[in-house]
Amino acid sequence: MTNSSDIITTRSDGSQIVEYNNPTFECFAVKSYYSANKTYHVTEHWHEDLEFLYIIDGELNYNVNEKSMILHAGEGVCVNSKRIHSNHSIPGKPCAYYCSIIHPSLLCSTKYIEQTYLAPLLGPNSFDYLPLSRNDWTYIIIDEMERLFEDSNPKTIELEILEASFRIWKAIYKxxxxxxxxxxxxxxxxxxxxxxxxxIQEHYMEKISLEEIASAGNVGKTLCAKLFKKYASKTPGEYLIYYRIQKSIELLTKTDLSTTEISYATGFSSASHYTKTFHEMMGCTPSKFRSDNFNNAYDYYLIPQRDSSGR
Structure with missing residues (x-):
């Protein structure tokens, strides 16, 4: 068990590079728990992989494209490939969940299978997400996730993940x-x-303007603001500050850098400005966040951690 929150690394197109438990098997599977005292955020990102998340206990705020939802115990979500998504804890609410992130290539045993059964449902016009519930056919996905996390054999875990993934995709395709x-x-x-x-993710440590942000999307400032409001529920400026705070949280939990060093590393003009902004957004100082959050979370990895050779 570890107390971790992996730093997001990206490809040239901005999509997340998922750090799989076993680099030679394209699946990341984890059971995570956050106490009511834990402030937890995953900023907007996207990846080629499919993401399945099921709430065991508590609640979690989850966002896919412009849709926002509160997931309760017994509910979950399946996020399609390359969809923008994010999530965060709800103040005063604990949360425990299963999460499986699976690259579509695991299901592509042949080119025919890929083109016939996967490609049509992975494109931009297909579903963005599927809510998971025991009240409809998506109970199949929940059952498979529970079986993997509660009743799988470590000796054959990768085979069991493949087996479950094919059953899940068969249900989705049907x-x-x-x-x-x-x-x-x-x-x-x-x-x-x-x-x-x-x-923003490439230049958050610099001073950037609304014009520069809009230009990056080849849109005007007005449409830029509308798109951020629609997909992030924030203004571009608010998102920039939010992202800087999230990057600072990574440094608070992953490094021993001082508050002053973190403030400059994440684009703030001074340590006092950083501390004030952090307190307004997170409800405590960076130093208190660092001390309070260290022992209020754990992750259990379904697949044993392996090196690039699979060992």
């Missing part, structure tokens, strides 16, 4: 309508938003 192959305007807007997000 129940989700295949969309027409057209390009919708919403896909273009999401593309612009992703470009602006990527610009």
């Amino acid at each position: 129940h989700v309508e295949i969309p027409p192959n057209i390009v919708e305007s919403s896909s273009l807007k999401i593309g612009s938003f992703k470009s602006m997000i990527m610009f």
Whole structure:
């Protein structure tokens, strides 16, 4: 068990590079718990992988594209490939969940399988997410996740993940309508938003303007503001500050850097400005956050940690 919150690394297109438990097996599977005292955020990101999350206990705020939802115990979500998503804890509420992140390549045993059963449902016009519930067919996904985390054999865990993944995708393919192959305007807007997000994530430590953010998405300032409001529920400036705070949290929990060093490393003009902003957003000082959060979380990895050789 470890107390961790992995720093997001990205490809040139801004998509997250998932750090799999076993680098030679494209799946990240973890059971996580956060106490009511733990403030937990995962900023907006996207990846090629499918993401399955199921709440065991407590509540979690989860966002996919412009949709926001509160997930309660017994509920979950399946996020499609390359969809913008984020989540954060709810003040005063604990949360425990299973999360499996699976690259579609695990399901592509042949080119025919990929083109027939996966590609049609992974495109931009297909579903963004599926709510998981025991009241409809998605109970199949919940059952498979529970079986993996509660009743799997460590000796054959990768095979069991493959087996479960095929059963899950079979259910999705049977129940989700295949969309027409057209390009919708919403896909273009999401593309612009992703470009602006990527610009902020690459330059958050610098002084950047609204004009520069809008230019990165090839849109005007007005549309820029509308897209941030739609997909992040924030203004571009608010998102920049939010992202800086999230990066500072990574440094608070992963390094021994001082508050002053962290403030300058994340784009704040001074340590006092950083501390004031952090307190306004997180409800405590950076130093108190560092001390309070260290023992209020744990992660259990379903797949044993292995090196690049799979050992």
